[in-house]
Amino acid sequence: xxxxxxIAEGKAIISGLDRQVQVRGLxxxxxxxxxxxxSLISTLPLLLILFYIFKKGISAINWHFLxxxxxxxxxxxxxxxxxxxxxxxxxxxxxxxxxxxGILIGIYLSETPKGRIAYNCRLAVDVLQGIPSxxxxxxxxxxxxxxxxxxxxxxxSIALGLMMLPAIIKSTEETLKLIPEALKESSLALGVPxxxxxxxxxVPSGMSGxxxxxxxxxxxxxxxxxxxxxxxxxxxxxNTNIFKPTSSLPLIIFKYATSPYTEGxxxxxxxxxxxxxxxxxxxxxxxxxxxxxRTPF
Amino acid sequence: xxxxxxxxxxxxxxxxxxxxxxxxxxxVIAIVxxxxxxxxxxxxSLPSIRALGISFIYGKxxxxxxxxxxxxxxxxxTLLTSLLALLLSAPFSxxxxxxxxxxxxxxxxxxIFKNIIDxxxxxxxxxxxxxxxxxxxxxxxxxxxxxNVAPYGVGVFSSSVILAIMIMPFSVSLSRQVISMVPLHLKxxxxxxxxxxxxxxxxxxxxYTRSGLFAGILLALGRALGETMAVTxxxxxxxSLPHGLFGPANTMASVIANEFTEATGRIYxxxxxxxxxxxxxxxxxxxxxxxxVIKRFTFE
Numbered sequence: 001x002x003x004x005x006x007i008a009e010g011k012a013i014i015s016g017l018d019r020q021v022q023v024r025g026l027x028x029x030x031x032x033x034x035x036x037x038x039s040l041i042s043t044l045p046l047l048l049i050l051f052y053i054f055k056k057g058i059s060a061i062n063w064h065f066l067x068x069x070x071x072x073x074x075x076x077x078x079x080x081x082x083x084x085x086x087x088x089x090x091x092x093x094x095x096x097x098x099x100x101x102g103i104l105i106g107i108y109l110s111e112t113p114k115g116r117i118a119y120n121c122r123l124a125v126d127v128l129q130g131i132p133s134x135x136x137x138x139x140x141x142x143x144x145x146x147x148x149x150x151x152x153x154x155x156x157s158i159a160l161g162l163m164m165l166p167a168i169i170k171s172t173e174e175t176l177k178l179i180p181e182a183l184k185e186s187s188l189a190l191g192v193p194x195x196x197x198x199x200x201x202x203v204p205s206g207m208s209g210x211x212x213x214x215x216x217x218x219x220x221x222x223x224x225x226x227x228x229x230x231x232x233x234x235x236x237x238x239n240t241n242i243f244k245p246t247s248s249l250p251l252i253i254f255k256y257a258t259s260p261y262t263e264g265x266x267x268x269x270x271x272x273x274x275x276x277x278x279x280x281x282x283x284x285x286x287x288x289x290x291x292x293x294r295t296p297f
Numbered sequence: 298x299x300x301x302x303x304x305x306x307x308x309x310x311x312x313x314x315x316x317x318x319x320x321x322x323x324x325v326i327a328i329v330x331x332x333x334x335x336x337x338x339x340x341x342s343l344p345s346i347r348a349l350g351i352s353f354i355y356g357k358x359x360x361x362x363x364x365x366x367x368x369x370x371x372x373x374x375t376l377l378t379s380l381l382a383l384l385l386s387a388p389f390s391x392x393x394x395x396x397x398x399x400x401x402x403x404x405x406x407x408x409i410f411k412n413i414i415d416x417x418x419x420x421x422x423x424x425x426x427x428x429x430x431x432x433x434x435x436x437x438x439x440x441x442x443x444x445n446v447a448p449y450g451v452g453v454f455s456s457s458v459i460l461a462i463m464i465m466p467f468s469v470s471l472s473r474q475v476i477s478m479v480p481l482h483l484k485x486x487x488x489x490x491x492x493x494x495x496x497x498x499x500x501x502x503x504x505y506t507r508s509g510l511f512a513g514i515l516l517a518l519g520r521a522l523g524e525t526m527a528v529t530x531x532x533x534x535x536x537s538l539p540h541g542l543f544g545p546a547n548t549m550a551s552v553i554a555n556e557f558t559e560a561t562g563r564i565y566x567x568x569x570x571x572x573x574x575x576x577x578x579x580x581x582x583x584x585x586x587x588x589x590v591i592k593r594f595t596f597e
Contacts, residue, residue, distance in 0.1 A: 220419070
């Protein structure tokens with residue numbers, strides 16, 4: 001009798017434990033479900049944004065849209081040729097300015113793991129990366145626009161170049177750090193001078209990583225608007241002179257998106273689609289470069 | 298000996314020296330640029346600092362015509378939108394970080410997800426603003442009608458939602474790394490004691506990665522504070538203090554974007570530059586703290 005009581009008691013405990021285990025398992029599964037659900041919801045904005053831009057942008061784009069100038073406010077038709085040319089010009093000059101400096105600093109940092117200059121330089125690059133883009137706009141306004149007497153494509157390129165630097169520097173440093181010391185030593189042992197070793201052996205071995213950083217930095221600044229507001233300023237006409245104000249895709253999107261005219265909105269959707277395609281293509285190329293010419297170390 | 302007698306060796310030595318100097322010089326230039334940015338902002342804002350002093354921070358009226366420059370509406374607007382955005386994005390960014398750092402670390406699903414999050418970071422701010430204006434604002438407006446508040450559409454809430462979407466990838470990229478760096482033996486020990494997946498996450502992963510998750514949130518906050526275009530297009534740009542979650546407001550970055558080119562008068566433009574200085578200092582502090590936390594985490 002007493003024995004039976006003990007058994008019943010034991011069974012009760014075990015079933016209690018069983019229930020506890022079940023509850024814990026259920027909780028775990030429920031949590032996993034919530035994580036997956038929230039993650040899926042997180043992808044919605046991207047899909048929605050791409051959906052709207054493709055849907056509204058496709059109908060705006062045709063050959064005429066790509067090769068003609070914007071029409072005066074209120075008139076139908078018109079295109080964004082000046083903005084496309086302006087963006088290409090801004091980015092081209094910015095890249096020419098930023099790539100050599102960025103790669104040089106990257107080489108210095110990878111060759112100098114320690115030291116006061118290197119430490120401060122790394123810190124400066126980190127801080128530079130975090131500066132809000134509008135502040136870069138103010139700075140370039142004070143440094144370039146005021147001395148040059150007015151806004152220009154050139155000042156816009158300097159602003160964008162400054163914003164490209166951190167990404168180029170970091171990718172160069174990270175890539176070159178991965179290159180084995182033996183490669184450098186064998187080059188030096190053959191009597192090759194240090195600078196030739198760096199420029200002809202080390203940098204080419206890390207080329208894909210550096211290229212990647214350059215492409216990513218371009219993809220990141222091609223849509224920048226805030227630093228261009230006070231520097232490139234925008235231009236209603238075609239401009240190919242780097243010392244004159246120029247239009248660009250982000251600027252034209254901002255201008256027409258906030259205008260009250262439906263025709264302007266159409267222009268802005270089209271410009272957004274072109275800009276998004278540029279960015280997607282740049283990202284795609286980066287991925288391909290990464291896969292195809294992966295640094296072999 | 299390869300000394301001065303050999304002209305080509307000497308040429309090499311000179312070139313070598315030039316190369317090394319130019320490397321060092323370029324690194325010094327990076328430091329100088331940063332210092333110069335700080336000094337330019339400081340000097341540019343001196344007229345306003347002298348004329349307004351501390352009243353710049355608590356002054357509520359921003360009226361350039363009568364030379365009143367109180368920055369509080371913009372300060373409040375910036376803090377409100379950024380913190381709200383952080384709050385809105387936190388559950389999602391933690392979920393995505395766990396998804397990519399713990400549940401699905403490799404494979405097709407993880408690859409697709411990683412690309413989607415990367416693309417979210419790649420979309421330009423101005424496109425977020427444009428999309429927000431034409432898709433999000435109408436939705437917010439109908440929500441406001443249901444809630445019986447004035448249906449502005451634009452305002453603090455719309456800006457915060459867009460900001461939340463924009464900063465999510467930044468905190469995810471860091472949190473994911475940190476979560477996937479939790480040592481396997483810690484997790485296995487917990488599993489061997491009979492812990493469920495949830496319990497491992499709750500009692501091993503989260504405590505272990507706390508500082509890293511904090512750094513991720515901090516860096517996302519840095520992004521949110523300085524974000525300009527999308528917020529400018531969605532916040533409504535008033536000059537008064539934000540009233541409530543739905544009304545229009547303004548932020549420091551937006552007021553700079555809207556008024557800097559038209560700012561006539563020394564104190565007016567200096568006041569705007571002072572806001573730039575604020576943003577710069579806050580962003581710098583946040584970045585340095587964030588980077589220190591990450592560094593300590595990776596060395597542990």
